[in-house]
Structure formats: C-alpha cells, structure tokens
Amino acid sequence: MVGTFGDVHGQDRAVALLLRYLDTGNVPPGLLFFGEEGVGKEMAASAFVSALFCRNRGTKGGCGTCHDCRLHASGSHPNFLRVSPEKQNILIDDIRRLQEELSLKAFSDRPRAVLIAPADKMTIQAANALLKTLEEPPPGTHLLLVAHRISRLPPTIVSRCQKISFSPLTPREVEEILAGIPEIGSRYRPEEIHGAAACSGGSPGRALEVLEEAGGEREKWVRLLSSPDPAAITETAASWKGAADLSRKIAAPLSVVRDIALLSSGTEMGIINEDLKNALRAAAGRKTPEGWGRSLKALLSMSRMPPQAQKQLMVEAFLFEFHRKG
Template sequence: MKTFSQIIGQKRAVDFLKRVISGDRVPHGYLFTGINGVGKSTAALALARAVNCTSDTTGDGCGRCITCRQLSSGNFPDIMSVGPDGQNIKIEQIRELNRGLNYKPVSGRFRVTIIERAETMSEEAANSFLKTLEEPPQGNIIILKVVDQRDLLPTIVSRCQRVPFNPLNRDVIKGYLVEHHNQDESTAYLAAGIADGSLGRAIEICEEGFLDNRRELIELLIGLFDMPGDQVVETAIGYGKKFSKKGQEDKSDIDLYGVTGIWKTCLRDLLLVKVNGNCDMIENRDYRERIQGLAARHDADKLIEGFFLVDSYQRDLLRNPNTGLLMEKMLLELKMLSS
C-alpha cells in the first residue's frame, strides 16, 4: 500500500501534491525529478490512490474502498507503466500508449500512466509523446520520472507540472535504516554515506554482500596510488570487462554506482585528514591508520580533483553510459592524478 505518509524526507513535494489534488482542477502532466531511491515511484502510486479513492479526504486513500483494495493488491486496472525497451523508449511503445489513453478509465476516476526513465525516449518517441501531452484524452494523468529535466525536450518540460524530489539528509537515511531495517548505528551511518542521498540505494547497500565488497574496492583505490602503470592498465581492463558483463538483475555483486559511492567516502576521508588531521569524522573508521598514512603522502589539491573526478563519473552513470568503459577510464584517470 503506497501512500504519501510513507514517503520519507520529501515534505515539500508531498504537501504540494496533496494541495494540488485537493483542488478543483488536477494537472494532467507531472514531471518528477530527482535521483533514484528518493520517493518518486512511491509518490506516483500514492497520487494514483489519492485521485481515485472514493472515500478519503486526507490525501492518503481510505484503504477500504474497492479502488484502494485493488491498488494494495496490485490489481488496479487504471495504472499503466512505460519504460525503456533495451536502451530506449521506442516510438512503437508510445504509439501503443497513445492508443490505450484513448479509452476511458476502466475502474477509477483517472487512469495514471507512469513513464519510467523518460529521458530515454528516442527523438521520434519524444515528438510523438509531445502531441499526447499537449492534449491528453480526458481522465488521464501522466507522470514522467527523470533524474534531470535537462535530459528532456524543453517543450515536454514546459507542458508538465514539475515536482522536485531532493536527495535525503544522511541522518534521515541513517535513522530509517536503524529503525526499519534493524541496522546497527555504524553500518547505517556508512550505508547512508555511500548512498549519497538515496534511501532506496541505502537499503540495497545493507543487503548481504555489498559491504563485504566494500573492502575489496577500498583496497583497490588505496593500492592504485602505488600500482605500476602497466598493472593499472591490466586492472582497469579487467574491471571494465567485469562491469560490462554484469547484468542489472544480478544483486550478488556491487554495481558501479556503489563503487563510486564507496570511493567518494574514501577520498573524503583522505581530505579530512589531510586538511585538519582529525580522524574522528572519517567514515571508513576501520581504515583509519592507512588513511592517515596516505593523506600524509598526497597533495590536497590532487585529492580534491580525485573526489570531483569520481563524482562526475557517478553523475554520468545516471545517463546510462557504457559502464565497463567508464570503469576503465575512471581507474586510469585516478592513477594519472596520483602520479
């Protein structure tokens, strides 16, 4: 059962949606922006419940009417979802969507259509979708989910009500992991730091195996500083192949977003120690002595460059690049900075 009250740390977005829904005229197009794992999907389903519930006045759905029961069981017929078929949302998918939107809602007051990763629409698909967005058939609400609105056509953005979902505060994520996922304070703090504002990502991090892989990756980053050039190239190619072959459905190993998150915490620790010599605030406390040693050997400007280099690669991931090639390039560029 997805409701607005379940969304953590997004009060402004939730209050705005409740206020709009309670009005006489509900916008037909919404653009939910923000990184993955901050509540966009939950908000989309909560909106579907709120606009279709037959008894509720609070904005969260009554939980008892037939619509709420159908939504809770996943059997509500008036929710549609479109996402990438391979790398892109194709024109054929949008044409099929357009045909479906022409029918009246089956059960509810509104049909709610969710466009996952809307930025992956091909040019043809985007232009076709724009026509639908300009004048959708009555009884339809369309929600586009995207990390950054700049990846969409400006004409699509201008026809939607934008609702930003911000990265979550680290303490909010930590508290949620401790209270709802039985994590100890230390693990929750570390996971929240690696997740970089994403509650969904933090929950994944706490799954079995992720934090064990963290040690291997920190050892790789630390070892990179002293690794011979030819070995760096060999290592980069090996890890590049590993991430190229890794399927998205494989949860047994860490993904590249997790790699960059872990390396950012490590580089931040190095900077903290380099700048003020204080180890009390570092995240990777089990690497305290090695971090102190490395910080003493490296220039602060180079460490800052390294941090922003990894951060830029992490942001590039949101546009779904070739992860294997990206891993190779990142390792080689980090080595060049440390030389």
C-alpha cells in the same frame, strides 16, 4: 510497492502540493515528478495514483482497503497504465500503444492514470508523440511523468506539465529512513548505514545500492591502498570493466580515500567509515596529506567520467600511479 504519502519521507513540499491538487479536485492532466534518483518520486507518484482511485481518501492518500485501493495495490487496476523502457529507451511504439489504449473507453468510472517512468528515457520521437496526448488528454486522464534529469526532457514536454520538485535529503534523514527499514537495520551495522547515507548524495535509494554494493568493498579498498599488490589491482580493475553505474562503483573507494585524506591531515571529524578507523589510520602514513589530496582529486575526476569511459584501465592506472608516487 503501493503505499500512501506517509511512506514518502523528507518531501513535505511535494506531498503538500499533491494533496492540494486532490483536495481541490483540480488535478492537472500532466504532472512531472523530478529530482535525484531514489528520493521518493515514484513512491509519491504511486501514492498519488492510489489517492486518485480511492473512494474513501484520507489525509495521507488512499485508504488501502477499498476495492480500488486493493486493485491498484495488486497491480491490476484497469485504469492504471504504466510505460517503461523495455530495453534502453521508451520508444515511439510504446507511446503509440498507450495512445491506442487511451482512445478506448475506460473500464472503471475512476480517473485514468498513466505513469511514465523514467520519462527521461523517452526517445525524442517518443516524446514528440506524447506531446499530442499532453496537449489534449482524454477527459479524466492524468499523465504522471517521473524523471531524474529534467534537462534530458524536451522543453516542450516540461512546459506542458505541472512540475513537482523532489529535493535530496540530508544525510541524517537518509540514515534515519534506512535504519527504519527493519530488514536493513538487522542486516547492516549502524556505522555501515551511516557511511552509506553520507555518500548517497541525499538519496535513500542510492544509499541502499551503496550498502548492497559495498559489502566488503570498503575493506578491499583499504587493503589495496595499504600495500602494493599487482595481482589484487588487476583483479579489482577487471571487476570495473563494463560497470554500468560508475557513481555506485566509485562510492566505496571515494569514501575510503576521503577518510584517509582527513585522517592524514590530522582531523577525525566527519569520518564516514568509523568502523575501519584503525586500518585507515595505518594506511594514512603511506602518503603526505598533499599526496592523499591528489588521490582524492583523481578519484573525484574519475567519478565524473562519461559512461563509455574505459573504467578498467582508469582504475588500474589510478592504483599503479598511487603506489608509484608519494
């Protein structure tokens, strides 16, 4: 989707900086958009490209109606190039292909923009190859790198880019953004949106994933914690096998156990899953507040496991252990 800066929420500082580059006509050849996944980096980069191409730019970026804006929106602006991983990583061949294209004359008289996303998926060889282009970019060419983890980029790349930092939003802001999306507002209940925003780490993108992933997951976890059911435990654990994104998978149990731990210690403040409160309160009696605290800790340490961890065994062990002890 190509929008304007008006579509980028909660990133006023980053947007102001980008607009300043455009207004002064001093657009750096290398720009690094970095910050938590799903907070609007790519949306901002895309709006920035529109604004670069637009012949009738306004205060919010591209006008959306001129020839260049329409070309870019349709994904076919000849001066726009995108480099993304075909499989796991961006490879040196991908960068070489880009360099070949950049060595040819541009089709249009507009600036040229290259979006590299996620740039932290470049192999070290690819990053080294890109260095040359960052050092001596062809005239009128801007490289936009989008990275979730700046620490995964070689310092030589980082130091050659102007850094645009994107910060996590407050849960409240995430909730407002989600509720403002018509198809989300109509599909999910306000409590569900509230819950997803609360465990999104300030990322609207992640909150959306949590919402989609959580369909029925929270209820399932309340049941799993309420009574020992070996068959259900085995089945749940099997669904974790090979799960690509542990932080997404663990969001539902984490929010449920966190809520029960709060309820069991006698407070209702800050409960995420308001809609499940009765079931949560019933489950709370199964353990002492300390017991729930230990379970929460165990889940938190699971959420920090490396991607190659044996997730199926981990969940199975957690649940059997949970029902064994008080």
